[in-house]
Amino acid sequence: MDSTSRVEQPDPNIVGSSEGGGGGTGTSSASAVTEGGQSTTVSAAPPSRYESQKRRDWNTFLQYLRNHKPPLTLARCSGAHVIEFLKYLDQFGKTKVHVTGCPYFGHPNPPAPCACPLKQAWGSLDALIGRLRAAYEENGGKPESNPFGAKAVRIYLREVRESQAKARGIPYEKKKRKRPSTSSSVVTAGSAVAAEVEGSSGGGGDGSGGDGVIGQQPPTAPNTTV
Secondary structure: OOOEOOOOOOOOOOOOOOOOOOOOOOOOEEEEEOOOOOEEEEEOOOOOHHHHHHHHHHHHHHHHHHOEOOOOOHHHOOHHHHHHHHHHHHHHOOEEOOOOOOOOOOOOOOOOOOOOOEEOOHHHHHHHHHHHHHHHHHOOOOHHHOHHHOHHHHHHHHHHHHHHHHHHOOOOOOOOOOOOOHHHHHHHHHHHHHHHHHHHOOOOOOOOOOOOOOOOOOOOOOOOOO
């Protein structure tokens, strides 16, 4: 793997930060002339916190590519380079990750300080990859060639999650999404329609009022390869 040089003046809050420069979150305004000839100023809404952070993350990654030795273009960037970037960010981390030989390995609340390194927390890296994956496609990249959605990156993040869970003694439990029961929804909607039809027709309806079942399609992630 190619060696990298450090980014000049890197943003230590690159992961999970919501403050600092680079984004320019101030409101922008535009002038418009009404039919009466009067000039009015229309203020545009400032970008959201997420959008500002995504832009800063994207600019930092592009700067990282420019400082790469040898220089690396976005078109040639692969999942391996993304993993290299994540490892580079560890030097700015603030999360204590105990090594195997540390007496506090697996201890969620160590009673005393130790010399174990500080790294980026798994949750911060996972959120960062999500923002960069979206920024890549917003800037003209194709989903099928998105290096941030590569299988190698997903495997690396999973390994970081598992290793940090053991080292810190804090298990990362994946939140389960509550799925609405389709069968119960159909029965409830059908009963309501049948009752309404029966009430309006004096009890002679057959209950065929057309069940309004709302289908919910889960979001799909882009299927990408390295």
